[in-house]
Amino acid sequence: MSKTWIYPTVLLCIYGFFSSLRPSEPFLTAFLMGPDKNLTEREVVNEIYPVWTYSYLVLLFPVFLATDYLRYKPVLLIQAASYIITYAMLVKAQGVLAMQLLEFFFGMATATEIAYYSYIYSVVEPANYQKVTGFCRSVTLLGSAVGSMVGQILVSVGQVSLLTLSIITLSSSCLAFLAPWFLPMPSKSLFFHHGESVPQDKTAKGPADKSEDIECKVPLDVKVGTEEKRGYTGGLVEVLKALGADFVTCYSCRTLLAWSVWWALSTCGYFQVINYAQPLWERVMSSKDFVIYNGYVETISTLLGALAAFSVGYVKVSWAVWGELALCIFSMVIAVAVYVMDTVRNIWVCYTSYVIFRASYMLLITIATFQIAANLSMKRYALVFGVNTFVALLLQTLLTVIVVDSAGLGLDIFPQFLIYGSYFAAIAVIFLIAGLYKVATRGRADAAGTQADAAGAQTETESDSSGGETLICKESSII
Template sequence: MNCQEMQNSGWIFPTSILCIYGFFSMMKPSEPFLIPYLAGPDKNLTIDEVTHHILPVWTYSYLALLFPVFLITDYVRYKPVIILQGVSFIATWLLLLFARGMPAMQLMEFFYGLVTATEVAYYAYIYSVVNANYYQKVTGYCRSITLVASTMGSLLGQLLVSLAHVPYFYLNAITLTSVSVAFISSYFLPMPQRSMFFHRRSSQDGSDKDSPNVMNQPNYQQNKCIAMPSVNSQNLPEYQLPQIQNQNYSLAVLLHLCKDLKECYTTKKLLYWSVWWALATAGFNQVLNYVQALWDAKAPSQNSDIYNGAVEAIATFLSSLTSLAVGYVKINWDLTGEMALGIFSALDAGSLFLMHFTKNIWACYAGYLIFKACFMLLITIATFQIAVNLGMERYALMFGFNNFVALLIQTIVTVIVVDSRGLGLDIEIQASWIFLIYGSYFAVIAGIFLCRSMYTIITIKCKNPNLTKHPKELKSEELNAEDYGTRL
């Protein structure tokens, strides 16, 4: 089979190229050392300038670009946006390496906001070029390769800093090389002929029949490596575009997407889980964005050895393990998922309190490991609870909109607390606000979900007392009933 045949009919070629792109785009040894690099002799910026004037630009640009990029990505069929992401990666690290001054670093953060806004193309591309029978397999490959690359990049950076005493500048040079390889590989991706929303009609001649919605496949839940929850609520109708004329097609698609969003969020269960998704993701992103500043406040990089890369590598590895563990826990997530959210949200709250109150950098590192691993476990559970009720198209809509709401919440927090035009708190007070208030924030989430889970379990048990009993107990009761009937 030649390359053209593989591109048109196979899944191995596009998946391999996309995995190569994902690996090199995420293999960034310099990322855990961004704050020390900006505050060091290379850029000679102050922590105040970095936190108040530079980092907020990423939040603002990400928010401004997320929704239009989401629509454009589907309209242009993914590949051009993946190439755009590669260009943005290169622009980001060229500025990090060779530009100086606060305006240049703000421009760098804008390009990185474009990088994160275009991530949707990487995760959506593969569903438009491979048969639905391979969705599970290629999703596992594409997601796992990014975790492996992130872990390897963080570990490589730590080893180079700790053992070889490599300056941060050269870590950024290695990252630039890596993202350049990713950019080159993106050109070899086959161009999709269809997409989820705007170009579905081009495949209605029969090609879509070979690519059914992955959530609606009869053997999907049995074969999926991660256990799907059993759902008692009625699933929403499958996504369908209306019959519309060519000249009004794009407008009708947008109106239909709005209608679908309304239908999704009027379902109480989906609304409840989506609210948790948005609130928790906003807190997670805020912590993730400023944790290096907290570490630098606890142990200044100019005066002590730092292990940011090792911590990020371990945190990513633990996150992958906890996410994977969900698939091997055979429980009814529809019944106990909310309790899991409550328990692990409480652990998140405790870890944030620890990071705030401790003066020991190692305890601060440990708190971060617990926080990130627990959050990744929780977001996996929430993803299952939402995805099992939806088709691929509606899941993509809710995924994008939930992240948009999370980013909107994060932007409001950034404007009020971090930005110099808001309160403009200094780094120690700012760190206290983030890690103390968000600890309380996750504690409130934990309380809500624990109360809700207890109410759900009690309500279901009252309706069906045998639901929570062990099969042996039920069998014993049946035998006793038979014996009683015989004696009568």
């Protein structure tokens, strides 16, 4: 078996680990509001943090197209450079405007993550997709967990300053910047550039639930149209037309649409909670007066989330039948966790609720990812992933403008979290209604099928007893 996948995968994992190794991340709010930056809570929460949301939204679609057109590697270098600029400014820059510019570059780094997760599919064979995807995703979680743990130990045990943590994060970003230069340049991409054809992601997919296929009127894993057969070899207009046709094809599947709706709605709320959890903790227990343990919390929540995501592969549930109700139940768990963070203003309760919140979300987003990817080619999965993320960011932008931004309501952190908890409760209600409707619909369909079977069997019996020559086909009676 060819081992050509090993070299780019190792380099990509090195890059993913060091770019995710950020000891300063759990203490960002405390650092900005501390003596080094001397910013107020309102400046941090209502004026600085919203810029990340806006820049991520604005950059996502052009970066999506540029990533494919430039064939990934140049965009990976842009991402690595954006991280360096972000953390260099965190160390040196002062003032609200400088921090807003910092958030813009961090938004650019976040938007270009698509290059990290899609590069590998252009340089390895489809048979290795699942393996390399697992490596790349696992190593970023490991880097994040190690960074949080190192940061907490340095603060709690070593009495290291938060400025030093930012310098360590900058150094890690500089190390990460070296790896992409040695990656091979892909000769093809998903949309703009092709060798002979784009390989379909057959191996990476798990077996689709047969009951899932009933909901899909279009076979999503089959090539459709001549564009798919020869690849998108035209210019931007042709690519956009083909993407539009694929968009209609994909979202015509009711099951995929349901999981995508949950993905977009919940990811919007998830981003808001993790973005503003630190300001909430800072209000509950100020880092100026007490030792904080944000690093341990981020480490535990990341590892538990990874464990929950890993366990999905061993859970045997008919998601086609119970998917919506599962989304309802876990969305309600998430809503309760956010409510508890907001109302029970004890730091240990806040920490525990945050861990439950992140683990529940990572469990569900893994299930959603699998359910969506199970019937899609890699090309269409990239499209659906991009669309779902764009919708989530669009909703998050509206929520940020109305609730957080000083130009909107500019609410205090506690009313914000009350709204976020209500938001997840509304998601739970939506999927409760959808789940009950699906169960009721399937119950009627099963009852109708049973009656048809019984009628068919009775007709066969009567035909036999009367010496009839023709037997009734059970399948045709069901139809």
